[in-house]
Amino acid sequence: MSFFSKYIFFPALACSLLFGSCTSSAKISKKENQHYLINSNTVDSSAFYTILPYKKKMDATMNEVIGKTDIALTKDQPEGVLGDFVCDLLLISCKKYIGKDSVLLNGVLLNNGGLRTSLPKGEITAGKIFELMPFDNELAFVELTGDKTQEMMDYLAVKGGMPVAGIRMEIENMKAKNVFINGVPFDKNKHYYFISSDYLINGGDKMDFFKNPVKTVFLKKLIRDVIIEYCKNETKNGHTLSAQTDGRISVAK
Numbered sequence: 001m002s003f004f005s006k007y008i009f010f011p012a013l014a015c016s017l018l019f020g021s022c023t024s025s026a027k028i029s030k031k032e033n034q035h036y037l038i039n040s041n042t043v044d045s046s047a048f049y050t051i052l053p054y055k056k057k058m059d060a061t062m063n064e065v066i067g068k069t070d071i072a073l074t075k076d077q078p079e080g081v082l083g084d085f086v087c088d089l090l091l092i093s094c095k096k097y098i099g100k101d102s103v104l105l106n107g108v109l110l111n112n113g114g115l116r117t118s119l120p121k122g123e124i125t126a127g128k129i130f131e132l133m134p135f136d137n138e139l140a141f142v143e144l145t146g147d148k149t150q151e152m153m154d155y156l157a158v159k160g161g162m163p164v165a166g167i168r169m170e171i172e173n174m175k176a177k178n179v180f181i182n183g184v185p186f187d188k189n190k191h192y193y194f195i196s197s198d199y200l201i202n203g204g205d206k207m208d209f210f211k212n213p214v215k216t217v218f219l220k221k222l223i224r225d226v227i228i229e230y231c232k233n234e235t236k237n238g239h240t241l242s243a244q245t246d247g248r249i250s251v252a253k
Contacts, residue, residue, distance in 0.1 A: 070121065073243060084248070085243035087165035091108045110200070113205065164248060
């Protein structure tokens with residue numbers, strides 16, 4: 001089964017095309033993405049053959065091999081190789097999106113829930129990255145006070161770790177200790193600058209420390225697109241996609 005068959009999202013136009021016209025008086029009360037199976041058995045045949053050229057183009061896009069991994073990239077806590085891989089590539093990639101502020105960038109924070117699947121060992125297709133990041137989450141650059149950054153570290157400790165880059169810390173009795181940011185001991189008197197998703201910066205996953213930041217800049221770049229671009233560039237340069245955990249978040253013994 002093709003990626004297009006499994007994961008197509010229908011706007012109002014597609015609703016009209018496939019299932020008949022919608023009433024002009026209808027109003028949208030909420031928006032949700034739904035997955036529908038598309039083949040000649042599930043929709044009118046004329047509609048299916050109208051869609052077919054787009055289906056073939058989508059299949060070609062989603063089946064494109066954009067990289068190759070030497071190990072399976074999976075989630076874990078307090079630290080996982082998949083989280084390290086994604087956060088590290090965002091830390092590298094985002095510097096070109098934030099311009100002059102790139103010198104300020106300290107780290108990246110995501111959540112395990114936002115990474116929806118593992119990446120298998122071997123060839124990685126664009127469709128697999130859509131499965132990894134099916135949501136249209138955008139990147140955001142945020143400036144936090146030292147107090148807010150301390151709240152972030154406390155949150156990470158209570159949660160038992162989450163995907164990060166630029167941060168090293170230990171968790172002891174659900175408390176953050178020995179925190180380093182960019183290799184320098186955390187200083188509560190400083191401001192810190194992080195990349196995260198618009199969903200998290202808007203308070204998703206109860207990340208209340210992102211509320212009332214000093215500054216937020218929404219970069220208008222989908223995380224998924226940045227991952228795909230990075231994978232393609234690494235492959236173009238002859239590099240295998242690889243990562244390994246390095247103890248950036250550990251539990252004190």
